Amino acid sequence: MNKYNRIFNFAAGPAMLPEEVLEIAKNEMMNYKNSGMSVMELSHRSSLFNDIITEAEDNLRKLLNIPFNYKVLFLQGGATTQFSSVALHLLKNKAAYINTGHWSNRAIIDARVFGQVDVIASSENESFSYIPDCSNLNLEGYDYLYYCDNNTIYGTKFKKVPNSFGIPLVCDMSSCILSEEIDVSKYGIIFAGAQKNIGPSGVTIVIIREDLINESSVYTPNILKYKIHSEKMSLFNTPPTYIIYMCGLVFKYLLNNGGIKAQEKKNIEKANYLYNYLDHSKFYKTMADKNSRSIMNVVFTTGNKELDLLFVEEAKKVGLENLKGHKVIGGLRASIYNAMPFEGVVTLVEFMKKFEVQYNV
Amino acid sequence: MNKYNRIFNFAAGPAMLPEEVLEIAKNEMMNYKNSGMSVMELSHRSSLFNDIITEAEDNLRKLLNIPFNYKVLFLQGGATTQFSSVALHLLKNKAAYINTGHWSNRAIIDARVFGQVDVIASSENESFSYIPDCSNLNLEGYDYLYYCDNNTIYGTKFKKVPNSFGIPLVCDMSSCILSEEIDVSKYGIIFAGAQKNIGPSGVTIVIIREDLINESSVYTPNILKYKIHSEKMSLFNTPPTYIIYMCGLVFKYLLNNGGIKAQEKKNIEKANYLYNYLDHSKFYKTMADKNSRSIMNVVFTTGNKELDLLFVEEAKKVGLENLKGHKVIGGLRASIYNAMPFEGVVTLVEFMKKFEVQYNV
Numbered sequence: 001m002n003k004y005n006r007i008f009n010f011a012a013g014p015a016m017l018p019e020e021v022l023e024i025a026k027n028e029m030m031n032y033k034n035s036g037m038s039v040m041e042l043s044h045r046s047s048l049f050n051d052i053i054t055e056a057e058d059n060l061r062k063l064l065n066i067p068f069n070y071k072v073l074f075l076q077g078g079a080t081t082q083f084s085s086v087a088l089h090l091l092k093n094k095a096a097y098i099n100t101g102h103w104s105n106r107a108i109i110d111a112r113v114f115g116q117v118d119v120i121a122s123s124e125n126e127s128f129s130y131i132p133d134c135s136n137l138n139l140e141g142y143d144y145l146y147y148c149d150n151n152t153i154y155g156t157k158f159k160k161v162p163n164s165f166g167i168p169l170v171c172d173m174s175s176c177i178l179s180e181e182i183d184v185s186k187y188g189i190i191f192a193g194a195q196k197n198i199g200p201s202g203v204t205i206v207i208i209r210e211d212l213i214n215e216s217s218v219y220t221p222n223i224l225k226y227k228i229h230s231e232k233m234s235l236f237n238t239p240p241t242y243i244i245y246m247c248g249l250v251f252k253y254l255l256n257n258g259g260i261k262a263q264e265k266k267n268i269e270k271a272n273y274l275y276n277y278l279d280h281s282k283f284y285k286t287m288a289d290k291n292s293r294s295i296m297n298v299v300f301t302t303g304n305k306e307l308d309l310l311f312v313e314e315a316k317k318v319g320l321e322n323l324k325g326h327k328v329i330g331g332l333r334a335s336i337y338n339a340m341p342f343e344g345v346v347t348l349v350e351f352m353k354k355f356e357v358q359y360n361v
Numbered sequence: 362m363n364k365y366n367r368i369f370n371f372a373a374g375p376a377m378l379p380e381e382v383l384e385i386a387k388n389e390m391m392n393y394k395n396s397g398m399s400v401m402e403l404s405h406r407s408s409l410f411n412d413i414i415t416e417a418e419d420n421l422r423k424l425l426n427i428p429f430n431y432k433v434l435f436l437q438g439g440a441t442t443q444f445s446s447v448a449l450h451l452l453k454n455k456a457a458y459i460n461t462g463h464w465s466n467r468a469i470i471d472a473r474v475f476g477q478v479d480v481i482a483s484s485e486n487e488s489f490s491y492i493p494d495c496s497n498l499n500l501e502g503y504d505y506l507y508y509c510d511n512n513t514i515y516g517t518k519f520k521k522v523p524n525s526f527g528i529p530l531v532c533d534m535s536s537c538i539l540s541e542e543i544d545v546s547k548y549g550i551i552f553a554g555a556q557k558n559i560g561p562s563g564v565t566i567v568i569i570r571e572d573l574i575n576e577s578s579v580y581t582p583n584i585l586k587y588k589i590h591s592e593k594m595s596l597f598n599t600p601p602t603y604i605i606y607m608c609g610l611v612f613k614y615l616l617n618n619g620g621i622k623a624q625e626k627k628n629i630e631k632a633n634y635l636y637n638y639l640d641h642s643k644f645y646k647t648m649a650d651k652n653s654r655s656i657m658n659v660v661f662t663t664g665n666k667e668l669d670l671l672f673v674e675e676a677k678k679v680g681l682e683n684l685k686g687h688k689v690i691g692g693l694r695a696s697i698y699n700a701m702p703f704e705g706v707v708t709l710v711e712f713m714k715k716f717e718v719q720y721n722v
Contacts (some may be wrong), residue, residue, distance in 0.1 A: 113579075
């Protein structure tokens with residue numbers, strides 16, 4: 001709790017944003033940098049907005065140490081649009097997908113509109129509660145390898161980057177980007193919707209190796225072509241200017257607070273604190289395999305449907321919001337993205353202890 | 362000028378927003394309706410956001426008197442995405458397009474990816490300075506008729522809805538929606554990017570007659586399917602929540618200020634004031650045909666390139682921003698969308714008079 005009476009929001013996304021970032025947005029709302037305009041009112045061709053988008057890209061490049069031969073695009077349409085765009089650009093013969101649940105499955109469905117998609121690894125046999133071994137897949141003849149790095153619904157996360165044996169590796173990082181250090185050079189395309197670790201919903205970051213930009217299927221709508229967006233520096237059509245501004249504020253905030261290294265440390269501390277409590281509890285059970293645990297989405301249950309619902313209701317009363325699990329899997333879920341303070345996790349655990357004492361019969 | 366030192370912003374879009382709307386956004390930034398969260402942080406599945414999007418749709422329906430057999434969609438990707446979506450859904454045999462300049466031409470290019478597009482009327486012969494007669498087009502065998510209602514670059518506007526003789530009429534209303542009363546029932550699909558009269562950039566409103574929703578080409582990316590977005594009430598994937606909130610605030614503001622009828626009256630007054638001055642001036646020349654004049658974008662010139670540039674610079678110094686014409690046509694342009702107050706136009710004309718006295722040699 002704080003001066004604005006804000007609560008701890010454990011939503012899977014759109015999710016919490018740093019309070020300092022929201023304060024800047026509030027203070028600049030009526031008149032941005034003495035321009036006499038709100039950022040929302042700036043022309044996307046103005047020098048002020050050009051500074052915003054250029055600085056946002058520069059800072060993202062610093063944060064993720066993005067190599068020079070990768071373009072950064074700020075696009076609309078969410079990660080879901082990338083499910084189609086990726087296939088329209090890279091799927092010529094056949095594509096290899098790793099199925100680790102709902103979102104990789106959605107990517108598979110959307111790619112199949114345009115060609116052959118083979119699921120070459122899956123954890124469906126165990127309700128997606130683990131990450132399959134992807135160190136030695138047979139990728140002969142495949143155009144690219146696709147996976148979803150962090151699975152928000154099941155609370156699982158790849159601990160090792162799958163070995164793509166030289167074919168382009170495509171990754172949906174929507175729910176873990178900026179949460180830990182990564183080696184961008186291992187990837188062909190990384191994409192991420194903003195609404196978990198980056199900013200408000202409405203923009204998708206695409207980080208794409210230059211050699212993958214040019215070719216695309218003849219059926220590609222012009223608006224989905226990486227080449228067009230790349231050449232026009234994300235200004236082919238009017239971009240979501242205000243959302244990009246917000247993302248830029250988050251990037252700056254992260255840089256001013258030790259960058260991704262420091263953020264990763266904080267995230268591990270938060271996750272460890274929560275998992276450690278869960279592992280010692282006989283009341284709550286975690287749902288993901290221990291070796292596949294996400295540090296962004298912690299999925300657990302009391303094992304009792306009604307008790308889980310009561311948990312959500314009671315938590316809400318003390319300012320702990322959105323702890324309900326996804327309908328696909330049920331139970332409880334605490335999404336603890338970058339902007340969730342350690343204090344939020346501590347407060348949650350305190351509540352969990354009390355709830356356990358009261359309802360553990 | 363006012364308490365926030367705001368200026369008059371004549372940009373073609375993103376453009377001015379009502380100050381009252383920005384003030385609400387500012388005041389609600391840190392804690393929306395005592396939820397302890399910013400609107401940016403609300404889950405798109407929460408009841409609070411559900412209220413926001415439902416109310417936004419209801420109010421838009423009231424404003425435009427949208428019949429029950431039309432769906433309203435809040436989509437991403439800008440009007441440019443609709444250039445492809447429209448063709449992917451409606452283009453089976455051949456499509457008829459009216460070419461009134463840059464934006465209809467862009468729509469033509471994007472539609473041609475998917476089939477035969479014929480330009481059945483055009484004002485290209487006169488540099489798009491007028492709107493061709495579209496009362497009696499030969500539309501036999503065409504799947505639909507497409508046009509762009511208000512042409513921001515050339516400052517032209519259809520004064521009569523083209524007669525589509527029963528085939529679906531598709532209209533890009535990006536730069537004139539909500540500026541005047543319209544009869545939605547004449548249209549098959551109306552779409553509009555938000556960033557001129559609706560709200561910040563990042564959302565596109567699609568108003569579509571129900572019978573046009575279902576069929577689409579087999580090459581349609583799932584994310585572009587009207588059927589999916591319609592069934593999921595614009596929540597198929599995470600929508601641009603904050604931008605929809607802002608649009609909703611604008612809709613409410615318009616309803617509270619007399620609706621579209623009152624807004625149309627104000628817009629005509631503003632445009633008449635400016636055109637009247639221009640028509641009586643021997644220094645400035647308007648560029649659009651008198652019978653085709655837009656009341657949103659007033660395009661004019663001193664006839665001298667350097668003087669036009671000086672005009673833009675001098676105007677900027679007195680708080681009149683973004684008066685430069687589009688690079689395609691040059692000259693000067695005052696975009697006077699809904700949110701531009703009458704006072705802004707009066708201030709502009711006062712400046713123009715002084716500039717004329719100083720530089721009319």
